[in-house]
Amino acid sequence: MGNAVLHSIHVHPVKAFRSTSLQEVEVEPWGLAGDRRWVLIDDGGKVVTQREQPRLALAAAEILSGGGLRLSAENREPVTVAVPVTETVGTTTVEIFGDKVEAVLADAAAHDWCSRYVGADVRLAHMDDPAVRRPVDPEFALPGDTVSFADGYPLLVTTLGSLDALNSLIARGDRAAEGPVPMSRFRPNVVISGTDAWAEDGWSRIAIGDVTFRVTKMCGRCIVTTTDQDTARRGKEPLRTLARHRRFGGKAMFGQNLVPENRGSVRVGDPVTVLERPAR
Numbered sequence: 001m002g003n004a005v006l007h008s009i010h011v012h013p014v015k016a017f018r019s020t021s022l023q024e025v026e027v028e029p030w031g032l033a034g035d036r037r038w039v040l041i042d043d044g045g046k047v048v049t050q051r052e053q054p055r056l057a058l059a060a061a062e063i064l065s066g067g068g069l070r071l072s073a074e075n076r077e078p079v080t081v082a083v084p085v086t087e088t089v090g091t092t093t094v095e096i097f098g099d100k101v102e103a104v105l106a107d108a109a110a111h112d113w114c115s116r117y118v119g120a121d122v123r124l125a126h127m128d129d130p131a132v133r134r135p136v137d138p139e140f141a142l143p144g145d146t147v148s149f150a151d152g153y154p155l156l157v158t159t160l161g162s163l164d165a166l167n168s169l170i171a172r173g174d175r176a177a178e179g180p181v182p183m184s185r186f187r188p189n190v191v192i193s194g195t196d197a198w199a200e201d202g203w204s205r206i207a208i209g210d211v212t213f214r215v216t217k218m219c220g221r222c223i224v225t226t227t228d229q230d231t232a233r234r235g236k237e238p239l240r241t242l243a244r245h246r247r248f249g250g251k252a253m254f255g256q257n258l259v260p261e262n263r264g265s266v267r268v269g270d271p272v273t274v275l276e277r278p279a280r
Helices: 054-058 108-118 160-172 239-245
Strands: 005-011 020-022 024-028 038-041 060-063 069-073 076-081 092-096 099-105 123-126 155-159 190-193 205-208 211-220 251-260 264-267 272-276
Touching: 005 024, 005 264, 020 060, 038 092, 054 108, 069 108, 076 108, 108 123, 155 160, 155 211, 160 190, 160 239, 160 251, 211 264, 239 251
Parallel strands: 155 190
Antiparallel strands: 005 020, 005 190, 024 264, 038 123, 060 069, 069 076, 092 099, 099 123, 155 251, 205 211, 205 272, 211 251
């Protein structure tokens, strides 16, 4: 894997909104700087994602100086959202995949903009202190590991080699018109080029530039992968083909979850090195 490099970097300032591509980013213990620190919740406090609202793929969130946001979408006036002050606003309980997490609600203008966009009553919440708010699943983590509002782990890595292999499998199926699918369907944080297909199955620890990561477990995929990130329309692929060819433990898998071992910066073009492989 001597030619493996970091091909692209992606952050999602608001969980489920359109991703933002970067050339360089800081790696924090709980994920990439600015990734999924904000989330939409319904009136019961449950997180709202593209699973329920595929139109969220078409909404954009730009990170502003100081950590605030500028939310925008086609045919809508953008809105600026300041980082809410915990000491002033207090916290509210957010439920994300069974976890109960304290977060801080944004202002009424942000709630109104988001509610009008999705056509349902939602609120925008911010994770004020990711160092303590949400532990990673202890079965796959070390004490003190935390995560933002990502599905479960600080980072998701995918490879172009595996995407090419998947698209070849889709093309051989009976619904080839739905392929090829782009990498955006998988909403990764870091994408690596220069590896063989499914090479990531054999990693347990890697380095990207000067930052090292534990490779914790494969990423189980859901209906979001069938959502076109440019149109919000849904189909059958790639979930259908993954379920046939990449099914492990009852789940369709694509990509690997990562936990950073140190802080640092990663940039497009950084070399990627496999430091450890699983014991056979």
